[in-house]
Amino acid sequence: xxxxxxxxxxxxxxxxxxxxxxxxxxxxxxxxxxxxxxxxxxxxxxxxxxxxxxxxxxxxxxxxxxxxxxxxxxxxxxxxxxxxxxxxxxxxxxxxxxxxxxxxxxxxxxx
Amino acid sequence: xxxxxxxxxxxxxxxxxxxxxxxxxxxxxxxxxxxxxxxxxxxxxxxxxxxxxxxxxxxxxxxxxxxxxxxxxxxxxxxxxxxxxxxxxxxxxxxxxxxxxxxxxxxxxxxxxx
Numbered sequence: 001x002x003x004x005x006x007x008x009x010x011x012x013x014x015x016x017x018x019x020x021x022x023x024x025x026x027x028x029x030x031x032x033x034x035x036x037x038x039x040x041x042x043x044x045x046x047x048x049x050x051x052x053x054x055x056x057x058x059x060x061x062x063x064x065x066x067x068x069x070x071x072x073x074x075x076x077x078x079x080x081x082x083x084x085x086x087x088x089x090x091x092x093x094x095x096x097x098x099x100x101x102x103x104x105x106x107x108x109x110x111x
Numbered sequence: 112x113x114x115x116x117x118x119x120x121x122x123x124x125x126x127x128x129x130x131x132x133x134x135x136x137x138x139x140x141x142x143x144x145x146x147x148x149x150x151x152x153x154x155x156x157x158x159x160x161x162x163x164x165x166x167x168x169x170x171x172x173x174x175x176x177x178x179x180x181x182x183x184x185x186x187x188x189x190x191x192x193x194x195x196x197x198x199x200x201x202x203x204x205x206x207x208x209x210x211x212x213x214x215x216x217x218x219x220x221x222x223x224x225x
Contacts, residue, residue: 004154033213042117042200042217043155058212090154092213097204098143100213102154 002026006091006103013081013110021076021106023091029101031094032074034058034066036087037105043090049074081110114138115203117216124223130188132219134201137182141203141214146175146186149198149218158199159186191223 007022025032030051035043035058045058049068063085065077074093078085088107092100116135124130134144142163147155161168161175161184168175174187188195201216 035215040120043215045212045214048212056212059214092154094213097213098160099145099157100147100155100202101157102147104154105152 004091004093004101004103006089006106008106009104010107011109013078013108015081015083015110017081018077018079019081019108021078021089021091021108023074023076023103024072025074025091025093025101026072027093027095027101028071029093029095030071031097031100032068033092033094033100034064034074034076035090035092036060037090038087046076046089078108083110086110113216114141115201115214115216117199117201117219119219120217121220121222124191124221126193126223126225127190130186130191130195130221130223132186132188132199132201132221134184134186134216135182136184136203138203138205138214139182140205143204144175144177144184145202145204145213146173147200147202147215148195149200155200188221191221193223193225196221196223 004025033048034046047066049055092102094100145160146158149155177184198218200218
């Protein structure tokens, strides 16, 4: 029972590089989320999706892009990595906004 | 501006005693609230939730209380156990408005001492 799977678990990027953080869920959830957690801080919502083909900005969307072409996948794209994007990224999914099941996280360092 | 606030960054409690974690919110449109628990190097895991039509929800050792007029909720853990040591996040959503966003507070680190 995989749940929410995030890849990679760790990544080091150079400033200006781009990458995609992958997120897949096998629970047929409509709602999916991307959060970032900076050291000593809470979870800040980057983007969310209420279903395939529908995405919306959260609190801190700048520097990121998402797509939701299928129910299962919700990749997060960083186009021009900056040191301020060093963080732990969590993907989550749920049947409704009343729940969220989280992945294990991706620890990203931009140097 | 923070919509969900957890003003205590940390809390230390003796094993067997009660732990009370607090959360305040500013958005009156929030109508569903959740508590999550997070261990280091893991994703948050769901603990307990409450709808705005209730003022209390209980699940084993965990009880969440909601005071809508004060825009305040609290999580009570009784009795506290060393395994409860983790960071606890409060989250809120506008379920009735079918909004998709789930907003989290900054978390409170609970330490339960044996």
